[in-house]
Amino acid sequence: MDQVRENILRVYESMTPVERSIADFFGNNEKAMDFSSRNIAKLLYISEATLSRFAKKCGYKGYREFIYDYEKELQERLRERNISVLSRRVRNTYARLLEEAFRQLDEESVKKVAAMLNRHDRVFVCGMGSSGYAAREFYLRFMRLGLEVQALTDPQVISMTMAVAGRDCAVIGITLSGRTKEILGALRAARERGAETVIITANRDYAGNGFCDAALLAAADQDLDGGTAISPQFPVLVLIDVLYTYYIKNDAKGKIARWNETLRALREPLESIPS
Secondary structure (H helix, E strand, C coil), rough: HHHHHHHHHHHHHCCCCCHHHHHHHHHHHHHHCCCCCHHHHHHHCCCCHHHHHHHHHCCCCCCCHHHHHHHHHHHHHHHHCCCCCCHHHHHHHHHHHHHHHCCCCCHHHHHHHHHHHHCCCEEEEEECCCCHHHHHHHHHHHCCCCCCCCEEEHHHHHHHHHHHCCCCCCEEECCCCCCCCCHHHHHHHHHHCEEEEEEEEECCCCCCCCCCCCCEEEECCCCCCCCCCCCHHHHHHHHHHHHHHHHCCCCCCHHHHHHHHHHHHHHHHHCCCCC
């Protein structure tokens, strides 16, 4: 319930009949209008002083403060009404997944992976399908901070690369189901060659438990892996953003300097074009 309506209902029984008529007006109104004290007083056949007393009884300093909060909540209700059922369903799914992502976030695991990225010369991020898009986003984000990172999305390239991975490497595998055989095979092969391995998955019972040094759990929803409701990489991108924040915190000045260098590299070709 809106806070303004709660404030009105809390003191409704102690109101005078005139004050109750004001409360009923604001409680039942569902349209925007001129809410100035002059206009509302004229509309309800009351004085502006009565509006001020009403507002104070509801816990506000005066009518101006009351109507400021009231208009803000009314606008939110009107916006909500204009959102279609289908759009609201998508929005609610995103909101639910975002809330779940931070509810189950294991920050110690995130710190562990951030430290892992800092101590390795090369990082490989493997993903296929929608997870491949997330791997590509990982590459674009972290590459700009100076990390030697590659996104691998082709199963044959993944297999060949893992054959030469070693102790100087960290390998991150992205699989929402936790059972994509190509990704699990890559993590196992990399681990056997001495690389540190991380799995990003929405499956708490992921199949790679024996050969992953760390796991980052993404929020899950029904049919998420198939992308029938929203983009399935969304929960993974949330985790990547959190990991990015922890990674940049370590030597933030140096990493931001590298980020600025890549930004200048993007701008220079445009600045050289005659206007």
